Amino acid sequence: MSQPAAIDPREFRQALGNFATGVTIITTRAADGTSVGVTCSSFNSVSLNPPLVLWSLENAAKSLLVFQTAPFWAVHVLATDQEELSSRFARRGEDKFNGLELEKGLGDIPLLTGCTARFQCRTAFQYDGGDHTIFVGEVQTFDRSEAPPLVFHGGKYAHATRRDAPGTKPRSAYLAGSFGEDFLGYLLGRSHFRFFAQIRPHLAEAGLSDEEFYVLSALTLKRSMTAGELAAGMEGVLDDSCRKSIDSLVGRGLAYEAAVVAEALSPEYQLTEAGRACALRLISAAKAVESQVLEAMGEADAPVLKSLLNRLLSVIDPAAAVLWEDRNRKR
Amino acid sequence: MSQPAAIDPREFRQALGNFATGVTIITTRAADGTSVGVTCSSFNSVSLNPPLVLWSLENAAKSLLVFQTAPFWAVHVLATDQEELSSRFARRGEDKFNGLELEKGLGDIPLLTGCTARFQCRTAFQYDGGDHTIFVGEVQTFDRSEAPPLVFHGGKYAHATRRDAPGTKPRSAYLAGSFGEDFLGYLLGRSHFRFFAQIRPHLAEAGLSDEEFYVLSALTLKRSMTAGELAAGMEGVLDDSCRKSIDSLVGRGLAYEAAVVAEALSPEYQLTEAGRACALRLISAAKAVESQVLEAMGEADAPVLKSLLNRLLSVIDPAAAVLWEDRNRKR
Numbered sequence: 274m275s276q277p278a279a280i281d282p283r284e285f286r287q288a289l290g291n292f293a294t295g296v297t298i299i300t301t302r303a304a305d306g307t308s309v310g311v312t313c314s315s316f317n318s319v320s321l322n323p324p325l326v327l328w329s330l331e332n333a334a335k336s337l338l339v340f341q342t343a344p345f346w347a348v349h350v351l352a353t354d355q356e357e358l359s360s361r362f363a364r365r366g367e368d369k370f371n372g373l374e375l376e377k378g379l380g381d382i383p384l385l386t387g388c389t390a391r392f393q394c395r396t397a398f399q400y401d402g403g404d405h406t407i408f409v410g411e412v413q414t415f416d417r418s419e420a421p422p423l424v425f426h427g428g429k430y431a432h433a434t435r436r437d438a439p440g441t442k443p444r445s446a447y448l449a450g451s452f453g454e455d456f457l458g459y460l461l462g463r464s465h466f467r468f469f470a471q472i473r474p475h476l477a478e479a480g481l482s483d484e485e486f487y488v489l490s491a492l493t494l495k496r497s498m499t500a501g502e503l504a505a506g507m508e509g510v511l512d513d514s515c516r517k518s519i520d521s522l523v524g525r526g527l528a529y530e531a532a533v534v535a536e537a538l539s540p541e542y543q544l545t546e547a548g549r550a551c552a553l554r555l556i557s558a559a560k561a562v563e564s565q566v567l568e569a570m571g572e573a574d575a576p577v578l579k580s581l582l583n584r585l586l587s588v589i590d591p592a593a594a595v596l597w598e599d600r601n602r603k604r
Numbered sequence: 605m606s607q608p609a610a611i612d613p614r615e616f617r618q619a620l621g622n623f624a625t626g627v628t629i630i631t632t633r634a635a636d637g638t639s640v641g642v643t644c645s646s647f648n649s650v651s652l653n654p655p656l657v658l659w660s661l662e663n664a665a666k667s668l669l670v671f672q673t674a675p676f677w678a679v680h681v682l683a684t685d686q687e688e689l690s691s692r693f694a695r696r697g698e699d700k701f702n703g704l705e706l707e708k709g710l711g712d713i714p715l716l717t718g719c720t721a722r723f724q725c726r727t728a729f730q731y732d733g734g735d736h737t738i739f740v741g742e743v744q745t746f747d748r749s750e751a752p753p754l755v756f757h758g759g760k761y762a763h764a765t766r767r768d769a770p771g772t773k774p775r776s777a778y779l780a781g782s783f784g785e786d787f788l789g790y791l792l793g794r795s796h797f798r799f800f801a802q803i804r805p806h807l808a809e810a811g812l813s814d815e816e817f818y819v820l821s822a823l824t825l826k827r828s829m830t831a832g833e834l835a836a837g838m839e840g841v842l843d844d845s846c847r848k849s850i851d852s853l854v855g856r857g858l859a860y861e862a863a864v865v866a867e868a869l870s871p872e873y874q875l876t877e878a879g880r881a882c883a884l885r886l887i888s889a890a891k892a893v894e895s896q897v898l899e900a901m902g903e904a905d906a907p908v909l910k911s912l913l914n915r916l917l918s919v920i921d922p923a924a925a926v927l928w929e930d931r932n933r934k935r
Binding site: 280282285348402404418432569582588 | 606615618624645647652653657681716738740743746789792795796799839891894900906911912917
């Protein structure tokens with residue numbers, strides 16, 4: 274039999290990381306009553322009949338002996354919002370259960386709450402797994418929720434996002450050279466306009482155009498901004514109409530030209546009290562629209578969409594820094 | 605010891621599905637030289653030193669005996685674009701390797717290509733796993749790529765999307781009631797405008813306004829549309845300016861009022877040859893912009909972003925059906 278070539282542990286670990294997994298916490302109770310728990314991503318299903326699952330634990334782990342002698346243990350498949358819990362149980366030494374809401378399982382094992390699935394098991398087999406011990410458990414009882422899962426991939430936490438059904442294709446293409454529904458510009462434009470269409474009635478009530486609303490919103494971000502800063506922050510958004518929108522907000526008493534500070538060469542604009550009140554009303558209406566849309570989209574997809582739009586903007590939107598960064602830090 | 609309560613296999617399988625996994629194909633060569641392969645999501649890492657991995661195979665599987673007697677087998681961790689390969693190896697009976705690009709591994713086992721990681725193993729242990737057999741293999745050699753992984757969760761294929769680093773927070777909030785960079789409306793608006801800003805120079809060259817470009821693009825989707833259909837399809841996008849943009853395209857010879865068909869009450873608009881040529885030029889410029897942006901964003905995130913925007917639109921954009929659905933089917 275051939276002797277294996279030397280395997281670099283760092284590279285091996287990296288290659289193993291290419292296999293995505295959920296994240297679990299396995300808990301049990303020691304003979305002395307102590308609660309014990311470890312984070313583990315090497316869990317998987319084994320058998321349906323009998324119902325078996327497995328996971329493996331490093332032989333060097335402080336809790337090895339406890340798990341080897343415990344009749345019962347519980348597998349908690351973590352939900353997407355339990356990243357902190359995962360990190361807590363991956364560390365050593367502290368009282369990991371401190372302050373957590375717990376339930377009691379078979380054999381008085383501590384059960385965590387808020388997970389996407391839980392399996393309470395009786396040890397069926399313990400197998401040699403090199404520097405780990407493989408625990409195979411017979412599932413005695415289990416529960417699950419609809420919470421989206423925490424995922425681990427490439428050494429980092431990740432979201433799992435359902436794929437589109439195969440064969441989901443643009444619905445029409447009369448002209449071979451048309452965009453198709455898959456064109457990013459179409460998706461972004463449509464999403465923006467249709468989302469904004471739900472906010473526009475509130476703007477109409479306040480007598481504001483889209484452009485005036487953009488400038489009003491930008492002015493909520495800093496104590497004051499010059500027309501040049503506003504124009505730079507709105508580059509590509511409001512190219513010609515920025516100045517006009519500022520003047521219109523000033524004319525309507527929603528913004529004003531503030532006293533020029535010594536080192537600034539151009540006047541700075543701030544919201545008036547009326548402008549601030551108007552902005553607050555519109556922002557709260559807009560956030561209500563957002564809540565409805567995100568709820569309709571589902572709790573699994575909404576945060577991933579936001580995170581990916583942020584990543585897209587980091588590629589295409591250097592101008593936003595003017596709006597969001599602390600001006601004093603740049604000077 | 606307590607007897608487990610009856611476990612419903614369907615519910616048990618569903619709870620197990622809440623644990624996300626990658627997808628692997630395990631291959632080997634039978635004693636008679638036949639190539640054998642099965643899709644398997646119950647793979648996981650076991651030990652670093654010695655380097656061990658495991659997976660389990662149903663005892664009822666036709667290939668069980670082959671794997672029990674084969675000295676070597678290979679684990680292929682599938683990439684996101686290998687969903688079809690996964691389905692092929694999950695089926696029974698056909699020649700699964702037919703037409704695939706293969707390499708030869710240890711013991712002449714067939715190796716698939718294009719995976720995100722591959723582990724060539726020598727069987728170390730075979731363990732009882734209820735209605736499955738657990739195979740533990742010692743990794744002899746492995747390779748990996750940067751390809752994003754195929755993920756399985758809840759009985760469906762999924763994408764894994766890296767989470768934002770913890771503590772990634774909006775950068776500024778002078779006014780407690782400001783939107784923050786996390787507001788979906790901000791993200792969509794900014795993304796749309798900044799993306800579109802890269803296309804606008806091409807429109808300027810063609811002498812088209814944003815609105816005229818939207819109508820021109822819409823007219824590439826069907827042979828002809830009435831002004832009413834265009835306005836309905838553009839609801840929330842071009843509320844007042846749709847009619848004006850149609851007239852302007854007609855005035856510039858890019859669209860024309862086609863002969864009224866018998867059953868239609870209002871005139872239909874079509875692109876002229878010049879309009880079609882203009883649309884093709886702009887579409888190809890816009891697609892070049894899209895390619896650059898998607899490449900900068902990375903191959904893992906770009907398809908997920910598109911898919912989530914499509915899901916968002918399914919929630920907020922019923923009007924799009926007018927543009928994309930076959931009118932004849934609705935009549």
